[in-house]
Amino acid sequence: MRYLDEYRDYDSVQRMAQEIRRVSNRPWTLMEVCGGQTHTIVKSGLQELLPASITLVHGPGCPVCVTPISMIDRAVATALLPEVILCSFGDMLRVPGSTQSLLDAKSLGADVRIVYSPLDALKLARSNPQREVVFFAVGFETTAPANAMTVWQACREKLSNLSMLVSHVLVPPAMEAVLSSPQCQVQGFLAAGHACMVTGYEEYFSISRRFRVPIVVTGFEPLDLLEGVLMLVRQLEHGCAEVANQYTRAVAREGNRAAQERVSEVFEVTDRAWRGIGEIAGSGLRLRETYRSFDAEAKFDLQLEDPTESPECIAGLVLQGLRRPYDCPAFGTRCTPDAPLGAPMVSSEGACAAYFHFGRSKDDADLYMPVAAANP
Amino acid sequence: MPTFTCPLPLPTRERILLAHGGGGRLTNQLLEEIFLPAFANTALEARHDGALLSVGGARLAMTTDSYVVQPLVFPGGTIGDLAVNGTVNDLAMCGARPMALSAGFILEEGLAMDTLRQVVFSMRDAAMMAHVPIVTGDTKVVDKGKGDGIFINTSGIGVVVAPGPIGPQSVRAGDVVLVSGDLGAHGIAILSVREGLQFEGPMLSDTACLWPAVEALLSAGIEIHCLRDLTRGGLSSALNEIASAAGLHIMVQEALIPVSAVVRGACELLGLDPLYVANEGRFAVFIAEKDADRALTILRAQSVSAGAVQVGMVHERKSDRSSGIVTLRSRIGGHRVLDMMSGEQLPRIC
Amino acid sequence: MCLAVPGKIVSIQVEEYLGLRRGQIDFGGIRKEVCLDYTPEALVGDFVMVHVGFALSIVNEVEAHRVFAALREFDLLEDLETPGAG
Numbered sequence: 090m091r092y093l094d095e096y097r098d099y100d101s102v103q104r105m106a107q108e109i110r111r112v113s114n115r116p117w118t119l120m121e122v123c124g125g126q127t128h129t130i131v132k133s134g135l136q137e138l139l140p141a142s143i144t145l146v147h148g149p150g151c152p153v154c155v156t157p158i159s160m161i162d163r164a165v166a167t168a169l170l171p172e173v174i175l176c177s178f179g180d181m182l183r184v185p186g187s188t189q190s191l192l193d194a195k196s197l198g199a200d201v202r203i204v205y206s207p208l209d210a211l212k213l214a215r216s217n218p219q220r221e222v223v224f225f226a227v228g229f230e231t232t233a234p235a236n237a238m239t240v241w242q243a244c245r246e247k248l249s250n251l252s253m254l255v256s257h258v259l260v261p262p263a264m265e266a267v268l269s270s271p272q273c274q275v276q277g278f279l280a281a282g283h284a285c286m287v288t289g290y291e292e293y294f295s296i297s298r299r300f301r302v303p304i305v306v307t308g309f310e311p312l313d314l315l316e317g318v319l320m321l322v323r324q325l326e327h328g329c330a331e332v333a334n335q336y337t338r339a340v341a342r343e344g345n346r347a348a349q350e351r352v353s354e355v356f357e358v359t360d361r362a363w364r365g366i367g368e369i370a371g372s373g374l375r376l377r378e379t380y381r382s383f384d385a386e387a388k389f390d391l392q393l394e395d396p397t398e399s400p401e402c403i404a405g406l407v408l409q410g411l412r413r414p415y416d417c418p419a420f421g422t423r424c425t426p427d428a429p430l431g432a433p434m435v436s437s438e439g440a441c442a443a444y445f446h447f448g449r450s451k452d453d454a455d456l457y458m459p460v461a462a463a464n465p
Numbered sequence: 466m467p468t469f470t471c472p473l474p475l476p477t478r479e480r481i482l483l484a485h486g487g488g489g490r491l492t493n494q495l496l497e498e499i500f501l502p503a504f505a506n507t508a509l510e511a512r513h514d515g516a517l518l519s520v521g522g523a524r525l526a527m528t529t530d531s532y533v534v535q536p537l538v539f540p541g542g543t544i545g546d547l548a549v550n551g552t553v554n555d556l557a558m559c560g561a562r563p564m565a566l567s568a569g570f571i572l573e574e575g576l577a578m579d580t581l582r583q584v585v586f587s588m589r590d591a592a593m594m595a596h597v598p599i600v601t602g603d604t605k606v607v608d609k610g611k612g613d614g615i616f617i618n619t620s621g622i623g624v625v626v627a628p629g630p631i632g633p634q635s636v637r638a639g640d641v642v643l644v645s646g647d648l649g650a651h652g653i654a655i656l657s658v659r660e661g662l663q664f665e666g667p668m669l670s671d672t673a674c675l676w677p678a679v680e681a682l683l684s685a686g687i688e689i690h691c692l693r694d695l696t697r698g699g700l701s702s703a704l705n706e707i708a709s710a711a712g713l714h715i716m717v718q719e720a721l722i723p724v725s726a727v728v729r730g731a732c733e734l735l736g737l738d739p740l741y742v743a744n745e746g747r748f749a750v751f752i753a754e755k756d757a758d759r760a761l762t763i764l765r766a767q768s769v770s771a772g773a774v775q776v777g778m779v780h781e782r783k784s785d786r787s788s789g790i791v792t793l794r795s796r797i798g799g800h801r802v803l804d805m806m807s808g809e810q811l812p813r814i815c
Numbered sequence: 816m817c818l819a820v821p822g823k824i825v826s827i828q829v830e831e832y833l834g835l836r837r838g839q840i841d842f843g844g845i846r847k848e849v850c851l852d853y854t855p856e857a858l859v860g861d862f863v864m865v866h867v868g869f870a871l872s873i874v875n876e877v878e879a880h881r882v883f884a885a886l887r888e889f890d891l892l893e894d895l896e897t898p899g900a901g
């Protein structure tokens with residue numbers, strides 16, 4: 090597939106990894122912000138190509154992992170309402186709430202449907218006028234334009250049976266939260282390329298200056314990630330702390346103006362709670378007053394008990410890169426993909442699930458060089 | 466779902482989830498925790514696609530499968546094709562020549578007769594292609610809303626032709642792993658017409674009878690250690706089942722695993738991994754390395770396995786680890802564990 | 816965070832009712848309808864990055880080849896630095 094396969098080419102990847110080895114002299118701890126980047130790193134075994142002195146830490150950029158448990162509980166309660174069709178991306182169905190996930194609710198008879206796009210929820214609303222269609226609108230800046238356009242269209246069509254349960258979060262405030270933590274050891278960031286397609290990367294200059302960290306806007310294929318690491322290491326080895334763009338084929342400095350305008354017309358910035366991290370000021374989006382009728386939280390008045398998080402789950406520390414999944418006592422025993430205690434074990438991009446699926450633990454290294462290492 | 470704080474083994478869930486039918490880890494949990502303890506017998510404990518029985522000196526294989534796919538008709542086939550080929554293939558995976566099938570129908574009140582005709586005609590055609598008669602059957606009807614149009618169960622009997630035992634216990638370190646063609650076509654064909662995900666393209670289910678390919682290997686005298694059709698849970702689940710049953714380490718090469726452009730495009734778009742997508746006309750073969758080239762030539766001469774390739778090898782399970790494992794060498798040279806999928810693979814956006 | 820996949824615009828239609836731009840996008844052989852309102856200047860034949868049914872950016876073809884030029888430069892630099900062992 091064009092603009093994908095070239096960035097997975099074996100020789101190009103080896104050449105980029107060799108250049109990283111050539112320029113890195115000291116140990117560096119880098120964070121890839123986005124869950125999609127984590128997925129590629131772990132799925133392709135990219136860490137093996139890096140010098141041991143470079144540590145990649147998984148960041149909080151996975152909406153499944155950071156969506157607060159109270160929001161999952163609200164989605165489950167809404168889905169169980171008889172008149173509701175609850176539409177969601179596949180990612181959110183297995184995330185554990187206080188007592189149930191959306192999949193559990195589905196087995197109790199809730200009408201929960203997987204959709205590829207919020208526009209599919211709009212179509213369902215048109216074809217089911219007697220039902221209340223609710224779209225579980227999670228995601229970062231990349232997904233906000235899609236949800237904004239869907240609400241804008243529904244408003245123009247005067248559709249009264251579509252609403253959104255909004256749990257949108259923003260990347261820069263989360264990066265600042267990670268950097269402000271006293272134990273933060275992250276020295277450089279691979280910023281989330283697809284979010285920057287929408288927002289551009291102007292906002293990162295002040296973060297880079299204030300915290301003196303280099304930030305490289307990076308893509309999602311192995312060659313992109315390796316080039317991003319190379320650009321970070323070059324800066325770090327020379328004591329620089331600037332913002333740079335590796336993902337130039339898709340990201341422009343100012344981002345996508347049309348998308349930004351629609352988003353700010355429909356949404357406004359608000360404080361948001363992040364699962365495992367806590368409340369971060371100005372770190373999310375909510376529907377503006379003019380679109381209040383599309384806000385499922387306002388539309389369905391539900392009494393929910395206080396959310397209960399598993400006491401054992403150290404998701405917050407993992408999401409901030411302060412702990413590795415296998416540092417958690419429950420990892421792989423009491424907490425597995427079948428019975429996840431916390432969200433990072435559910436999403437295939439959550440750090441814990443990634444480690445469980447793609448590399449059980451530190452001492453599994455013998456797996457990779459089997460007894461008779463025949464490499465046809 | 467109580468919060469798990471005590472170290473006792475995880476209790477089985479209180480309720481059946483869709484994921485229990487996905488062919489992954491939760492399906493295995495049902496088998497290990499509910500069915501096997503209840504029906505304990507050696508034939509079942511082999512955990513193979515079909516049970517082996519000896520009746521008056523004849524070695525027979527018996528298997529059964531139920532089909533609940535939605536939609537009933539999809540690009541490249543119908544629930545009827547799956548019902549015949551799926552059970553015939555399970556017999557073939559035991560190295561048995563399929564002899565006869567039964568067909569049990571559960572029809573929903575209000576089902577259009579034309580739909581039933583279409584499904585039954587496709588069963589007829591598939592049975593003819595596989596040279597297997599449908600010799601007995603049953604039909605029940607459930608109230609409207611209590612079924613999904615049509616559910617079909619088919620059982621099959623076959624005569625074991627393979628000389629030696631075929632199964633995970635015959636797999637050896639040093640064996641090679643072959644797959645009979647490109648992966649993921651069936652799962653993507655189904656997804657392409659599922660509500661909420663529509664996309665167009667030349668997707669066609671790969672549903673087909675595998676016996677001709679197995680028969681060709683057997684009649685050429687190839688010593689087959691293990692066969693497994695790659696249905697629910699895809700190649701990864703099949704390899705994991707065999708690795709854990711055999712206690713060995715299977716390593717596959719991502720760059721060698723065949724996936725068509727159409728299936729790759731759909732998997733990229735929906736965030737799916739083709740190694741976990743279902744097939745209905747593909748199987749894996751475990752044989753000694755010395756037989757690899759000859760087996761590939763034989764397979765490629767059959768239309769159903771014209772795309773056969775070697776995708777990996779079996780290694781000793783090093784150190785104290787008893788349980789088997791599957792690892793993958795990625796396209797860029799890194800490695801990862803190819804784990805059993807838990808529940809159904811769902812399209813993702815991030 | 817967000818899966819965005821490059822696809823080629825095969826056709827473009829403008830919906831009369833709300834005047835929205837829709838495009839048929841090809842992803843390595845499969846086709847899906849995608850909203851093009853956020854890439855008004857995209858034309859048939861362009862590649863766009865698509866996320867949850869919306870095109871969010873047009874792939875810059877020149878920039879797409881930049882990394883491969885950089886890789887070739889590494890080889891040149893290496894030859895200069897170690898002329899003997901080139």
